[in-house]
Amino acid sequence: MPLNWFPLWLSLRVAALATLISIALGLWIAYLLANREFRGKQVLETAVTLPLVLPPTVLGYFLLVVLGASSPLGHLYKWMFGAPLIFTWQAAVVASTFHAIPLLTKSARGAFESGRGYEKAAQSLGASGWRTFWRVTLPLSRRVVASASLTAFARALGDFGVTLMVAGNLPGKTQTAAVGIYDALQRGDTREARWLVLALSAVVIAIVYAENRLSRRPVAA
Amino acid sequence: MIAARIAKTFAPRPGSAGFSLDIEFQARAGITALFGTAGAGKTLAFDAIAGFARPDSGRIMLDDRILFDAASRVNLKPQQRNCGYVSRDESLFPNMTIRENLVFAADRLPRLERHRRVNETTDRFQLAEIAARLPQETSPSERQCCSVARALMSSPRLLLLDEPAHSLNAPSRVELYRLLRKVREDFQIPILLATDQLEECFQLADQMLILRDGRIAQSGRPREILEQPESVEIARLLGISNLFQAEITALDPGRNTSRLRFGEYDLTGTYFRGHLLGDRVWLYVHARDLRIAGRNGVRPEANQIPAKLLRVSELPQAVRLEFSGDISVELPRQEFEQQKDNKDWLVEFPPAALRVL
Numbered sequence: 001m002p003l004n005w006f007p008l009w010l011s012l013r014v015a016a017l018a019t020l021i022s023i024a025l026g027l028w029i030a031y032l033l034a035n036r037e038f039r040g041k042q043v044l045e046t047a048v049t050l051p052l053v054l055p056p057t058v059l060g061y062f063l064l065v066v067l068g069a070s071s072p073l074g075h076l077y078k079w080m081f082g083a084p085l086i087f088t089w090q091a092a093v094v095a096s097t098f099h100a101i102p103l104l105t106k107s108a109r110g111a112f113e114s115g116r117g118y119e120k121a122a123q124s125l126g127a128s129g130w131r132t133f134w135r136v137t138l139p140l141s142r143r144v145v146a147s148a149s150l151t152a153f154a155r156a157l158g159d160f161g162v163t164l165m166v167a168g169n170l171p172g173k174t175q176t177a178a179v180g181i182y183d184a185l186q187r188g189d190t191r192e193a194r195w196l197v198l199a200l201s202a203v204v205i206a207i208v209y210a211e212n213r214l215s216r217r218p219v220a221a
Numbered sequence: 222m223i224a225a226r227i228a229k230t231f232a233p234r235p236g237s238a239g240f241s242l243d244i245e246f247q248a249r250a251g252i253t254a255l256f257g258t259a260g261a262g263k264t265l266a267f268d269a270i271a272g273f274a275r276p277d278s279g280r281i282m283l284d285d286r287i288l289f290d291a292a293s294r295v296n297l298k299p300q301q302r303n304c305g306y307v308s309r310d311e312s313l314f315p316n317m318t319i320r321e322n323l324v325f326a327a328d329r330l331p332r333l334e335r336h337r338r339v340n341e342t343t344d345r346f347q348l349a350e351i352a353a354r355l356p357q358e359t360s361p362s363e364r365q366c367c368s369v370a371r372a373l374m375s376s377p378r379l380l381l382l383d384e385p386a387h388s389l390n391a392p393s394r395v396e397l398y399r400l401l402r403k404v405r406e407d408f409q410i411p412i413l414l415a416t417d418q419l420e421e422c423f424q425l426a427d428q429m430l431i432l433r434d435g436r437i438a439q440s441g442r443p444r445e446i447l448e449q450p451e452s453v454e455i456a457r458l459l460g461i462s463n464l465f466q467a468e469i470t471a472l473d474p475g476r477n478t479s480r481l482r483f484g485e486y487d488l489t490g491t492y493f494r495g496h497l498l499g500d501r502v503w504l505y506v507h508a509r510d511l512r513i514a515g516r517n518g519v520r521p522e523a524n525q526i527p528a529k530l531l532r533v534s535e536l537p538q539a540v541r542l543e544f545s546g547d548i549s550v551e552l553p554r555q556e557f558e559q560q561k562d563n564k565d566w567l568v569e570f571p572p573a574a575l576r577v578l
Contacts (some may be wrong), residue, residue, distance in 0.1 A: 126326070140315065
């Protein structure tokens with residue numbers, strides 16, 4: 001019987017999308033936390049850390065409540081795309097994104113804050129906030145951002161609990177590799193489980209190796 | 222010209238004592254040193270002027286532009302203030318070459334003009350040789366020179382230099398001072414220089430503001446301030462070592478003399494204007510103004526005090542002698558060589574050198 005590689009491809013696609021969204025959203029939040037004083041800053045700080053520590057089932061439950069068909073956000077999604085979000089592979093992207101964002105936000109914020117002196121210099125030279133970000137802040141923290149993005153990707157790839165709760169376990173539709181391994185073992189299909197485990201391990205080891213190399217290079221640009 | 226009145230208070234919090242800055246000053250074209258120890262508020266003052274810290278109250282005018290005015294709620298962004306700012310930490314962008322750093326600062330100019338300005342600056346500051354290097358491939362003094370050059374790219378109306386020499390060794394400092402004197406001549410703008418080095422003030426500053434605990438304690442020409450500090454705290458800040466408590470026992474404006482009781486000795490000085498008989502005052506004498514003599518059994522003459530020599534230390538051009546009673550004397554090495562075999566010592570306080578606070 002040919003192996004079913006669909007869960008692996010879906011996982012890679014979901015993780016890639018989740019990482020992209022996390023980079024955009026995570027860097028924005030990191031920038032806000034590093035540079036602005038606003039009301040609710042501590043709430044945002046806490047909210048960004050929560051996915052790291054909350055049990056996945058709890059996070060999944062919250063997401064179900066917030067994104068479910070009867071919630072305002074769920075309605076909005078259905079109105080925009082014509083179908084509910086829950087139990088689709090897109091829901092898996094949302095789940096993975098939530099798991100990946102804290103990793104990016106935390107490291108990027110640190111990097112942004114350590115570049116404060118350079119930002120001040122850029123601004124006193126007349127550069128706008130936007131230009132300062134693209135020409136100075138981001139290039140100076142690109143190593144940190146790249147390494148955090150890799151970790152975030154690995155993390156998104158391995159998400160199990162939250163994905164299972166909001167995207168379900170629909171083979172060929174929403175079944176990601178992490179969920180697929182569990183499912184295969186439950187069915188007694190050790191061959192499929194074994195291959196998925198090997199493939200997932202290989203990808204993650206490669207990422208961690210790349211990330212270590214990235215962070216070991218000298219800091220100077 | 223810059224005219225600033227800046228007040229900002231940080232309330233005490235657990236782990237920090239709180240701080241309040243309240244200063245008012247004006248500075249014309251030329252170098253004005255903001256002299257003070259760490260924590261005196263120099264950087265905060267600069268941040269307020271450059272637009273990185275918002276004062277609680279006050280007003281900052283640069284030429285005829287209002288940069289900040291609490292009353293009318295004007296608070297220009299740093300980008301709009303036209304202040305060159307060389308911060309204490311290295312601030313050249315490490316991801317750009319020296320030339321790219323300069324180009325970044327000229328970004329708002331049209332292409333040709335930008336090119337011309339960058340070339341002009343590399344010529345003026347002799348950066349052509351290192352223009353293609355990254356900052357970390359150049360020496361600290363080259364980096365500092367480039368920071369100053371970059372801050373001047375956009376023809377600012379004011380230049381802020383926050384301890385520009387703090388990471389430089391002695392020869393590089395001399396080089397930097399030469400560069401800053403040239404900048405003063407060429408640009409004719411007010412230059413504010415934050416420093417904790419008295420020597421830097423004497424090397425560079427036309428005017429000097431002494432900042433202490435967030436207040437301007439005294440202002441004037443460096444020489445004048447050193448000659449006549451307004452309080453004993455300022456005298457200590459300036460490193461004046463011979464500060465003694467004394468009492469005025471006689472005042473004679475006609476003969477331009479005064480007498481001071483200092484411990485068990487009487488000293489004669491010039492007439493101390495503005496003081497009264499019986500005043501308890503601080504007597505101070507610059508270490509280089511004191512003289513020494515061997516006692517050799519003779520009675521001390523007027524204004525000579527017997528003292529025990531405790532320590533001799535070498536200075537670059539002189540010798541520093543520390544005597545009992547916290548008296549320090551600096552004198553040229555040859556002069557000391559001639560007298561070094563003395564067993565007992567007399568320290569002579571020349572009448573003209575005595576000053577009181």
